[in-house]
Amino acid sequence: MLVSKTLLEVKNLKQYFPVKSGFKTIPLKAVDDVSFTINEGETLGLVGESGCGKTTVGRTLLHLYEPTAGEIIFDGEKVTKKNINRMRKKMQMVFQDPYSSLDPRMTVEDIIGEPLDVHKLYSNRKERREKVLELMNYVGLNSEHATRYAHEFSGGQRQRIGIARALAVDPKFIVCDEPVSALDVSIQAQVINMFEDLQAKLGVAYLFIAHDLLVVHHISKRIAVMYLGKIVEIADSDDLNANPLHPYTQSLLSAIPIPDPNITRSRKRIVLEGDVPSPLNMPTGCAFRTRCPYATEQCAKECPTLTDRGNGHMVACFNK
């Protein structure tokens, strides 16, 4: 297989939010030292439970939040505050909630055409309209929908509008922030298949954020697992599914319902003890040690780093 070019490289990305408690200001470590790469036309899945910083990673990549530290290198160029507007022509985002991510006062044509307006990608009204109709055609919307308002559509259709808006600038990379979690299962399948079709047709790369492992496994080539602002495991999606190394990944995978009673009866569900620690008051050493069945003294002292266990399977754990 051809080794494709690295499109996006994230190095030691940190995103701390100041939280006021009384007179002190404590940093909330939403994303703490995250590094990964995405190749051209590839999909990286990002999973983790609610509040672990997945969405923050996605938003920080597009500089919707100014990163506290770390580097984002896109297409060989460092993304900074200065060149972000140019970068936003190549990087786009699809949002989680299709109900609040579309302006209720705009027609579909204006919503999809807005990126074209912002980056001045057309010379006259006719060209703009043609481009919008082409985009609507890409995502399976009829041209007669162009004059309607967002509230006249169903959730799946709204998400298609959001995707068309992201595609308008012809990006190389799209952050998909839980794009299907607000949709019905049957609609989820349609939208995910559409993501795959678009990738095959246009060659865009995705960072696919979700908390549904099955969805992520279906669409991604590689999967990164996050826990409390850190990536604990990155591997090829089949490899991760068959051979999870980090105890957190193991417990996540064991929680996936399998529609076969025989398998379900025989397999063991790994139930984690306790709750997720508050990100304001993180445990020392490994963040997962408070709930880890294999925790040792070393885990409390040092923080494990991602190490390669062969074949690109990276795990941050001392014991596995």
Added chain:
Amino acid sequence: MNKNPEYPKKKFLSAQIDLSKFAPATEEEKRQQDVMSESVTFFKDGMRRLFKNPLAVISIVLLSIVILTIIIAPMIVPYGYEEMLSVNGRRDKGAKNLAPFEYSEAEQKFIEEGGERFPHIFGTDEQCRDYFIRVVYGTRISLVVGIFASLIVLIIGMLIGSISGYFGGKVDLIIMRIVDIIYSLPDMLIIILLSVVLNEAIKFKPGTILADLGSNMISIFIVFGCLYWVSMARLIRGQILSIKENEYILAARSIGAKPGRIIRTHILPNCLSVIIISTALQVPSAIFTESYLSFIGLGVKAPMPSLGSLANAARSGLQSYPHKLIFPAIVICLIVLSLNLLGDGLRDAFDPKLKK
């Protein structure tokens, strides 16, 4: 009932499922599912509901009558607001304090001789001026003051409110403290002080509109501009704070839209209803302020009338000529009442939470 004969008819009392209910829909039936109604914009929908509200419709009709009158009346009535009545080129000294539709002796003689004389609909005042045209001009002034003052408030309030709300943080903190300070100033006192100071400081070229209005009017505008924007700014800031949490604002930022564009195309259209309503309610309050300032003698400069100064002038002869107080008072009431009702109607029509 059974349109498709190929499906067997269900027997009475049989537990069998009626197969005809599962027949594929015909083309005609499919068309019933099509959405036939036109796509309705938020604005059109609000307008439709506004016109269903009887109070709002009455107030719109009243306002249109008042506005049409003040536009058309000066073209029809042959008297000027500062013109003392005269018959055949000679001043008519007997036309003082006439009752409505009454003619002076000189005028009656003139009519008997075959002349045409336009009736004094509201009578005349003590300086032999036609009272109707004075009330019409007074209404003009009051409405213009009301609308301009509200526009000044709207523009300043919208600008500062949206900056404060959108950027938040330190900018917001500073602006809101300034707002707090301005809130704590007694506005009447400032208007009186300013009008005294401006009277000395500003000398307008005679004959211009500004000079006709007088420094008191200008000071009312300045005070409205300086003081009354705060409530509008607070209102808009609050709206923006809630609107900017929506994901479509984040989406616009991720597209690369600049703050000015986001405020213009996403935030302000979404709080438009609140802006329209509070502006509509601001107009009567400005008219009120102008009226009572004129009433205590700080309003427009004589001989330019305003509703408040007309009422003030009528006070001295209240027992003999009560109609001179009643006419401007009725007009003030009509304008303020109908604007308030219209504002209420607008709020009900555009508030999505009150939608039935």
